[in-house]
Amino acid sequence: xxxxxxxxxxxxxxxxxxxxxxxxxxxxxxxxxxxxxxxxxxxxxxxxxxxxxxxxxxxxxxxxxxxxxxxxxxxxxxxxxxxxxxxxxxxxxxxxxxxxxxxxxxxxxxxxxxxxxxxxxxxxxxxxxxxxxxxxxxxxxxxxxxxxxxxxxxxxxxxxxxxxxxxxxxxxxxxxxxxxxxxxxxxxxxxxxxxxxxxxxxxxxxxxxxxxxxxxxxxxxxxxxxxxxxxxxxxxxxxxxxxxxxxxxxxxxxxxxxxxxxxxxxxxxxxxxxxxxxxxxxxxxxxxx
Ligand SMILES: NC(=O)c1ccc[n+]([C@@H]2O[C@H](COP(=O)([O-])OP(=O)(O)OC[C@H]3O[C@@H](n4cnc5c(N)ncnc54)[C@H](OP(=O)(O)O)[C@@H]3O)[C@@H](O)[C@H]2O)c1
Numbered sequence: 001x002x003x004x005x006x007x008x009x010x011x012x013x014x015x016x017x018x019x020x021x022x023x024x025x026x027x028x029x030x031x032x033x034x035x036x037x038x039x040x041x042x043x044x045x046x047x048x049x050x051x052x053x054x055x056x057x058x059x060x061x062x063x064x065x066x067x068x069x070x071x072x073x074x075x076x077x078x079x080x081x082x083x084x085x086x087x088x089x090x091x092x093x094x095x096x097x098x099x100x101x102x103x104x105x106x107x108x109x110x111x112x113x114x115x116x117x118x119x120x121x122x123x124x125x126x127x128x129x130x131x132x133x134x135x136x137x138x139x140x141x142x143x144x145x146x147x148x149x150x151x152x153x154x155x156x157x158x159x160x161x162x163x164x165x166x167x168x169x170x171x172x173x174x175x176x177x178x179x180x181x182x183x184x185x186x187x188x189x190x191x192x193x194x195x196x197x198x199x200x201x202x203x204x205x206x207x208x209x210x211x212x213x214x215x216x217x218x219x220x221x222x223x224x225x226x227x228x229x230x231x232x233x234x235x236x237x238x239x240x241x242x243x244x245x246x247x248x249x250x251x252x253x254x255x256x257x258x259x260x261x262x263x264x265x266x267x268x269x270x271x272x273x274x275x276x277x278x279x280x281x282x283x284x285x286x287x288x289x
Contacts, residue, residue: 031100033058036274036281053275059139061273062107062244062284064221072215074116075242076224076231077108078259082247085256086228092125093226100277101246108244110136112147112223114173114214118230119153127151128161129169146170148219152205152230156180156188156197163191175210177201207237232262242286243269249279 033053038061053061064073079097080086088095097105109115110132117127130149132140140146148170151162156176163172174188174197188197200209211222224234234240245259269285276282 031103031277033100033275033277033282035061036276037271037283038274039272055135058104058107059111059136061275062104062111064111067220070215072211072220072222073241074211074222074224074234074239075108075112075244076226076234076240077105077244078226078231079246079248080259081250081252081256083251083253084258085252085254086226086259087256088252089254094125096248096250096252098246098248098278098280100275100280100282101248104244104246104282106133107136107139108223109147110139111221113143113221114148114150114219114223115170116150116152116175116214116222116224116230118227119151119155119157119159120229121225121227122151122159122162124227126161127159128164129166129172131166131169144170147223148173150175150210150214150219152176152207152210154179154204156184158188158191172196173198173214175200175205175213177203177205179203204233207234207239211239226259228257228259228261232260232265235260235267236263236265238267240267242284244282244284247281247283249281 035053064075067073078086079093079101081096085096087093109130115130121127127149130147132146137145146169149162150173151159152175154177156174158172158174172192174192176185176188176197176199178199179202180199185197185199198210198213200206200213214220214222224230224240231240268288270288271283271285273284274281
């Protein structure tokens with residue numbers, strides 16, 4: 001089968017994306033990506049093929065699976081150092097990431113319907129309403145130009161950067177629980193709009209119900225960008241379908257969070273994709289079939 005046939009028939013479901021769409025025009029940066037392992041979808045390329053992965057190949061490699069009208073797919077995206085740190089010494093993930101990781105971060109946003117983020121990460125990392133870079137905008141055909149951001153908070157406080165309007169960006173939803181209290185919920189409704197606050201759960205956000213509520217709004221391709229506590233909770237309730245992880249080729253020592261925090265939860269995952277780029281390993285792991 002030729003790559004063109006694959007693209008037309010099977011890939012990037014419900015996204016009108018074909019070869020020739022000039023996905024990234026001249027903005028694609030050459031990260032010298034080398035495919036180490038893949039399970040399917042990538043056409044005639046074989047594992048260990050050291051030829052450059054182009055932007056279309058990368059979009060195929062990270063495509064969401066086909067989903068029926070009721071289904072959701074929850075993918076998380078993280079970066080970690082070789083010694084397991086999720087942040088550098090400054091307490092931010094930006095100090096450990098790499099060029100290829102930043103590109104995949106942007107691609108995953110373009111592929112998603114909704115970016116799910118814990119309020120802690122939104123505060124520390126200064127989250128703003130999500131936007132999709134021009135170079136990946138062809139992946140948004142038939143959908144809003146930018147994904148929604150859904151912030152998860154027990155306290156119901158809207159992180160400052162997300163309450164601010166931003167031209168040409170996605171909308172914001174607050175996913176909170178009754179423990180936040182009527183006053184905080186009213187404040188969130190005032191900041192984001194009445195229909196933009198979803199109350200799911202009593203003492204903490206019921207992540208199963210929250211993901212279902214997103215799907216009812218057509219937000220089925222979920223991209224969780226962390227942080228570790230939200231990731232730990234998603235894992236513990238069994239609502240994580242996929243982990244996209246970049247392993248940055250550095251050691252940082254010290255005391256740092258890992259990509260999960262909170263209660264113990266053991267989940268076995270299978271590698272579906274491994275890419276090497278300038279020393280970083282980027283991959284996808286999913287639950288066994
Ligand atoms: N390496 C990476 O890829 C990566 C990715 C993301 C973040 N990080 C780093 O991780 C650090 C933040 O860690 P964190 O664990 O505090 O992040 P987090 O999980 O985003 O934030 C925790 C906060 O999010 C809310 N929350 C999370 N899960 C919830 C649930 N199930 N129900 C209700 N509320 C929930 C609560 O907000 P309220 O306090 O508002 O109630 C909670 O205090 C930062 O240093 C950031 O840079 C690294």
